[in-house]
Amino acid sequence: MNKVIDIGxxxxxxxxxxxxxxxPFFNLIKNTGNASILGLEWVxxxxxxxxxxxxxxxxxxxxxxxxxxxxTVLGLTLIYLMGFWVATMxxxxxxxxxxxxxxxxxxxxxxxxxxxxxxxKIIRPLLDLMQTMPAFVYxxxxxxxxxxxxxxGAFATIxxxxxxxxxxxxLGIDAVxxxxxxxxxxxxxxxxxxxxxxxxxxxxxxxxxxxxxxxxLSLSMVVIAGMIAAGGLGEKVLEGINNLDxxxxxxxxxxxxxxxxxxxxxxxxxxKKNA
Numbered sequence: 265m266n267k268v269i270d271i272g273x274x275x276x277x278x279x280x281x282x283x284x285x286x287x288p289f290f291n292l293i294k295n296t297g298n299a300s301i302l303g304l305e306w307v308x309x310x311x312x313x314x315x316x317x318x319x320x321x322x323x324x325x326x327x328x329x330x331x332x333x334x335x336t337v338l339g340l341t342l343i344y345l346m347g348f349w350v351a352t353m354x355x356x357x358x359x360x361x362x363x364x365x366x367x368x369x370x371x372x373x374x375x376x377x378x379x380x381x382x383x384x385k386i387i388r389p390l391l392d393l394m395q396t397m398p399a400f401v402y403x404x405x406x407x408x409x410x411x412x413x414x415x416x417g418a419f420a421t422i423x424x425x426x427x428x429x430x431x432x433x434x435l436g437i438d439a440v441x442x443x444x445x446x447x448x449x450x451x452x453x454x455x456x457x458x459x460x461x462x463x464x465x466x467x468x469x470x471x472x473x474x475x476x477x478x479x480x481l482s483l484s485m486v487v488i489a490g491m492i493a494a495g496g497l498g499e500k501v502l503e504g505i506n507n508l509d510x511x512x513x514x515x516x517x518x519x520x521x522x523x524x525x526x527x528x529x530x531x532x533x534x535x536k537k538n539a
Contacts, residue, residue: 271443279405287301290409297415300363308353313344316353320526327533335529342471346427346518348497356523358414358489359482362421366478370426371471374433375459384434392428399424399488407492417486417494424482432474436467476531497523 308316317340325333343352377384402423406416440463448462464471486506490498497520504513 279408288316289415292295294410294415294421297361297418297450298413298507301357301414301418301475302434304361305354305443308357310352313340313349317341317344317439320530324526324530324533328529328536329533332529332533333528336526339526343519343522346515346519348500348516351495351497351500351516352519352523355483355486355498358418358421358486358494358496359479359527362418362425362482362486363479365474366422366426366482367420367429370429370474370478371433372428373495374430374471374474375436375437375464378429378437387430391430394423395427400491402485403489412493414494416492417489417498420489420492421482423484424485425478428477429471431468431473432477435465436474438468439470440466444502470532472535476528476535479527479531480524483520483527 273318309486317337319336320340324336324506343349373387373502377387399420401419403416406420410416412417424525444466445462448458453461487494487498489504490496490500497516499512500516501520503509504511504516
């Protein structure tokens with residue numbers, strides 16, 4: 265069937281134009297991203313595993329209680345004993361860098377959408393597109409911009425994981441009682457002071473819930489990013505699929521699940537502490 269409207273060709277032209285004319289910019293991002301991810305990987309893989317397990321367990325106990333702490337120590341110990349410790353730390357490094365970058369972009373966007381109705385009307389459909397587009401599609405521009413490796417994996421992860429943080433930041437700001445805002449304004453507070461001293465503190469619980477969702481989506485996308493040599497557990501899962509190795513696939517998949525549970529419970533603990 266002949267196409268009546270070929271939207272794809274215009275997207276391809278736009279991506280090719282960006283690739284040709286903004287190569288120095290993409291190289292800067294690639295070098296900075298590689299340095300950040302590899303640096304964090306070096307830290308996580310250099311520190312002895314038992315020290316990291318103790319640190320994660322202490323954090324889990326502090327924020328989420330004894331049950332989560334026990335899950336953390338048992339889960340991370342199992343990952344080490346299965347031989348996936350280095351791959352897990354590589355995945356964790358990519359997740360943390362991608363999540364931090366996504367939050368730097370998404371929280372200001374969420375505040376902007378809450379403050380500006382026109383911005384909200386523009387941002388909302390873009391978020392719908394980002395959330396419903398098949399995750400594999402993000403790998404195409406990522407590879408075109410940055411070749412293969414960790415940075416395109418992080419790029420695709422950021423795009424995929426941003427929407428919840430934007431939405432929940434907007435929701436948190438919108439949910440702040442108007443009478444509190446008006447009371448602050450009546451005492452002479454500026455818009456900046458109202459935002460940073462009233463609205464953001466009161467919206468912290470909702471924003472932290474968005475951070476929780478961003479971390480989990482980053483982790484799910486990192487596995488898919490293994491297809492473009494992003495390393496970590498994603499490549500192990502892919503290796504298991506390619507070789508029809510059910511043992512490798514199960515163990516690497518189980519490692520992803522354990523890491524996801526630990527990160528989810530710890531971040532939920534932060535949300536509950538700010539409730």
